Amino acid sequence: MKLTLRFNTVLLLMTTAFSGFAQQKNAKLDSIPASPFVFPNTFETDTTAVPLVDEQLAFYNYSFTNKKRLDSIRNVIPMDYNEYVQKYIDVYTGRKNMMGKMLGMSSYYFPIFEKALKAYNIPDELKYLPIIESAMNPHAVSRVGATGLWQFMFTTAKGYGLNMDNFVDERKDPVQASFAAAAYFRDAYESLGDWLLAIAAYNCGAGNVNRAIQKANSRDFWEIRPYLPQETRNYVPAFIAAVYVMNYAKSHQIMAQKSPLAQKTDTVQVNRFVSLTALSEALELETDALFVLNPSYKKKIVNGTEESPKRIIMPAAQLDNFARIYEVLNDLPVDVDTRVYLASNDDKRLRNKSRQQASKSAANVQHSYHRVQRGQNLSTIANKYNVEVQDLKVWNNLKGSMVVPGQRLIISAKAAPTKAAPAKSKTYISYKPKGSGSGSAKI
Known part of the structure; x- marks a missing residue:
C-alpha cells in the first residue's frame, strides 16, 4: 500500500521537524484519561536507581552559594536547600x-519534554526528572520492569494511553511517553495539591504518600519524608540536586559532551510497514x-x-538521497508477519509473586507427609x-498411638485418601396418573 503523499509533499514533511506530530498529538490530548490518578499505586519503590545517603546527615558543608542558586x-516547584539536597x-x-x-542529550530531549509539559500546564522543571529516572536512556528497564525515559510500569502506561505490542513499546517513545508523564503529573497534582508530593507519588505511588501524610499529620514533604519508602525519601532531594547541577554545571567544571542524537531531524508519518534498516541505508547511516x-x-x-499511521524521526536528509528514501x-x-499481538504485563513483581506462591505450594506439598524419626x-x-x-x-487409619521410625504419616487432610461415598439408592415412587392405568415415575 503506497503512501497517499506526492513526492514533493514528502519532502516538505521531511523538512519540518515534529510539526505533523505536534498537531496529531494535540488533537489526542483529550483521549488520555482525565480522572484523578488512573493507577496511583502502580509505581512502587524501585523505579529508579537513586544513590542512598545516610538518614542522619551532619550538615557540615552548608553552602550559602548553593542555597542562593x-x-x-x-x-x-520549591527548590528547598538542606543537608539531603546538598548530599x-x-x-x-x-x-x-x-x-x-x-x-549533551538535553539539547535533543528537553524540547520534547517541554512541549509535552506545556500541553498540560505542568512546571517546566519536571523536564529534569528523566535524569534520575533513566539517565535519559529510552531503553532503560528497572529491576521490576519500569521502562523508558520516564520509567513507566506496564499497567500505568496502559492507563495513560501508551501501547505495547509485538512491534512497539511506546514507553520507549520519547514523545508519546512524555505526554503520558505530563498527564500523570496533572492527575497527581490535582490529587495531592503539592508538586513535591506529586514527584514523590511518581516514585512510590499516591497510596504511600497519603499514608505518610496521615502518619505525619502534615502535607509538607520534608515532614512526611521519614514515613515514606527509603528510595522516595532520597528521590525528591536527588531531583532538586539534578536541577541545580544542570543549571550550574559550568560552576562545577562540568562540560556538555557530544550527543549521539542528531540535533537536526525531520519527521514523516507513514501508513505502511517500513524497515528502519532499509531506511538507514537510504540515508547512508548506521542502523543504530x-x-x-x-x-x-x-x-x-x-x-x-491507514488506521494508525506511525511516526519516523530521521536526521536531516541529503538532497541526493531523496529518491531512495521515497522508494x-x-x-x-517488508518481509514480516504483519499481525499485531498485544504485549503481556512485564511487571517483574508479578512473576516474583507467582514464584513465591509456587514455592509456598511446593512447601505445602512437601509437608503433606512426614517420615517418623527416632524418638x-x-x-x-x-x-x-x-x-x-x-x-x-x-x-492415617491408626487404631492406637504407636508409631515406629521410618513410618510415613499423612499430616494434611488434603493428602489423606478419601473414602468413596456409598452409592445413592435409586428411589422409585409409584403413582397413578389421572386418566391412565397403573404406572411408576423415577424421581
Missing part, C-alpha cells in the same frame, strides 16, 4: 562524566543511528497502517505441624 532557579549535589557534581552526557531516534520499534520495523517509504516491501511420637509430630493427634489417627 537554588532560590534563583525556583519557579513553580546529592555532592554526588552529582562528582559524576562529571555522567552529567556531561546529560547536558536511526534506531536511537526511534527506540520504540522493537523489530526495527515501523508498523504504520523505501512508499514501495519497498518421635504422635504428640510431638502433631505439635510440629500444628494439628491434632486425633486427626493424625484418622488420616
Whole structure:
C-alpha cells in the first residue's frame, strides 16, 4: 500500500521537524484519561536507581552559594536547600562524566519534554526528572520492569494511553511517553495539591504518600519524608540536586559532551510497514543511528497502517538521497508477519509473586507427609505441624498411638485418601396418573 503523499509533499514533511506530530498529538490530548490518578499505586519503590545517603546527615558543608542558586532557579516547584539536597549535589557534581552526557542529550530531549509539559500546564522543571529516572536512556528497564525515559510500569502506561505490542513499546517513545508523564503529573497534582508530593507519588505511588501524610499529620514533604519508602525519601532531594547541577554545571567544571542524537531531524508519518534498516541505508547511516531516534520499534520495523499511521524521526536528509528514501517509504516491501499481538504485563513483581506462591505450594506439598524419626511420637509430630493427634489417627487409619521410625504419616487432610461415598439408592415412587392405568415415575 503506497503512501497517499506526492513526492514533493514528502519532502516538505521531511523538512519540518515534529510539526505533523505536534498537531496529531494535540488533537489526542483529550483521549488520555482525565480522572484523578488512573493507577496511583502502580509505581512502587524501585523505579529508579537513586544513590542512598545516610538518614542522619551532619550538615557540615552548608553552602550559602548553593542555597542562593537554588532560590534563583525556583519557579513553580520549591527548590528547598538542606543537608539531603546538598548530599546529592555532592554526588552529582562528582559524576562529571555522567552529567556531561546529560547536558549533551538535553539539547535533543528537553524540547520534547517541554512541549509535552506545556500541553498540560505542568512546571517546566519536571523536564529534569528523566535524569534520575533513566539517565535519559529510552531503553532503560528497572529491576521490576519500569521502562523508558520516564520509567513507566506496564499497567500505568496502559492507563495513560501508551501501547505495547509485538512491534512497539511506546514507553520507549520519547514523545508519546512524555505526554503520558505530563498527564500523570496533572492527575497527581490535582490529587495531592503539592508538586513535591506529586514527584514523590511518581516514585512510590499516591497510596504511600497519603499514608505518610496521615502518619505525619502534615502535607509538607520534608515532614512526611521519614514515613515514606527509603528510595522516595532520597528521590525528591536527588531531583532538586539534578536541577541545580544542570543549571550550574559550568560552576562545577562540568562540560556538555557530544550527543549521539542528531540535533537536526525531520519527521514523516507513514501508513505502511517500513524497515528502519532499509531506511538507514537510504540515508547512508548506521542502523543504530536511526534506531536511537526511534527506540520504540522493537523489530526495527515501523508498523504504520491507514488506521494508525506511525511516526519516523530521521536526521536531516541529503538532497541526493531523496529518491531512495521515497522508494523505501512508499514501495519497498517488508518481509514480516504483519499481525499485531498485544504485549503481556512485564511487571517483574508479578512473576516474583507467582514464584513465591509456587514455592509456598511446593512447601505445602512437601509437608503433606512426614517420615517418623527416632524418638518421635504422635504428640510431638502433631505439635510440629500444628494439628491434632486425633486427626493424625484418622488420616492415617491408626487404631492406637504407636508409631515406629521410618513410618510415613499423612499430616494434611488434603493428602489423606478419601473414602468413596456409598452409592445413592435409586428411589422409585409409584403413582397413578389421572386418566391412565397403573404406572411408576423415577424421581
